[in-house]
Amino acid sequence: MVGVTVAVVQFGGSNCDRDAxxxxxHVGVDAERVWHEDGLPADAEGIVLPGGFSYGDYLxxxxxxxxxxxxxxxxxxxxxxxxxxxxxxxxxxxSESGLTDGAFTTNASARFQCEPVHLRVERADTPWTAAYEEGEVIEVPIAHGEGRFEIDEAAHADLVADDRVLFRYCDADGNVTDAANPNGSTDNVAGVLGERESVAVLMPHPERATLPDLGRSTDGAGILRAFA
Amino acid sequence: MTAYTATVTVRLKRGVLDPEAETTQQALERLGFELSDLRSADRFEVDLDAADADEAADRADEMAERLLANPTIHDYEVAVAER
Known part of the structure; x- marks a missing residue:
């Protein structure tokens, strides 16, 4: 066990907090669930905002x-x-709180989609992707109804110029195509970095592709090892 | 102070895909209606007391900026009426 305590922030309606x-x-990181009203623990050396349906997706x-x-x-x-x-x-x-640019909104399919997807690792020099090679293809599941990445043209140009796209949806061979884009995301963006490389968001679930017992992929473990 | 209702209408910016509106349009067409397009919007009616209509509008504007709309994908408008 390393000396890092990661706070997994639980809101009403979060449901991936325990999984996280x-x-x-499993990857050797000490983690605890933190109820949002209790505030961040002073010793939190990492923060996970987990998946779920906080506040029933209201608004x-x-x-x-x-x-x-x-x-x-x-x-x-x-x-x-x-x-x-x-x-x-x-x-x-x-993204709603301004940690990262852009917005995640209704899937182009207008349906909730729960399926494995392939991601191309666009940057391997960040804490989140140090376990991978640039261009590596990993398999991680998605489970969302509002995952279509939207961003205005100027902000998208900045995002690309600053190299802040972390993952793109791709096919099994790493080709970034419309067919491999599950939700209509702009530029197949699945995950982005914030202003600092230590801040990242992504729609796919690395915590559902970490435990070997869960099934098809453990490719997500490398993302969580950022905290180790 | 005067009692106002500020109506905030939030809609997707032109050009932003609206799968819910498309699905709704398809459902209307299945029911036999003929239409060329359909757009949807969210409307919030905020009752508040303010010194004048401008102040009421300013406050509703800030509500839209900070919560009711997401400036990345939305435009919004505010209309104020005495209540």
Whole structure:
């Protein structure tokens, strides 16, 4: 066990918080669930915004949780360099709270989609992707109704110019195609970095592709090892 | 202070795909209606007391900026009426 305690922030309606703790512990990271009203523990050396349906996706997915007081603490910690990752609903919360650019909105299919997808690792020099090679293809599942990445043209150009796209949806061979884009995301974007590389959000679920017993892939473990 | 209702209408920016509106349009067409397009919007009616209509509009504007709309994908408009 390493000397890092990761806070997995639980909102009303979060439902991947326990999975995240299990997966983090599997990769040797000490993690605890933190109820949002209790605030961030002073010794939190990492933060996970887990998946789920916080506040019933009222208004927009993530909109309510993003305005919860604990998110002010999360933004301050992120600005201080504490690693923060938002997964699925956590990604929606992260983008709604301004940790990352763009927005996640209704899938082009207008359906909830729960399926394995392939991701191309676009940067291998970040804490989240140090376990991979640039261009490597990993398999991680998605489970969302509002995962279509939208961003205006100028902000998208900045995102690409700053090399802040972390993962793109691709086929099994790593080709970034429309057919491999599950939800109509702009530029096949599945995950992005914030202003600092220590902040990232992604719609796919690395914690569901970490425990060997769960089935088809353990490719997500490398993302969670950022905290180790 | 005067009692106002500020109506905030939030809609997707032009050009942003609206799968819910498309699905709704398809359902209307299945019911036999003829239409060329359909757009949807969210409307919030906010009752508040303010010194004048401008102040009421300013406050509703800030509500839209900070929560009711997501500026990445939405446009919004505010209309104020005495209640």
């Amino acid at each position: 703790v299990r997966a983090l512990e 927009r997915a993530g909109a309510m949780a993003a305005r919860a007081p604990i998110m002010e603490e999360v933004r301050e910690a992120a600005a201080d360099g504490v690693p923060v990752i938002g997964v699925c609903n956590g990604a929606q919360i992260g």
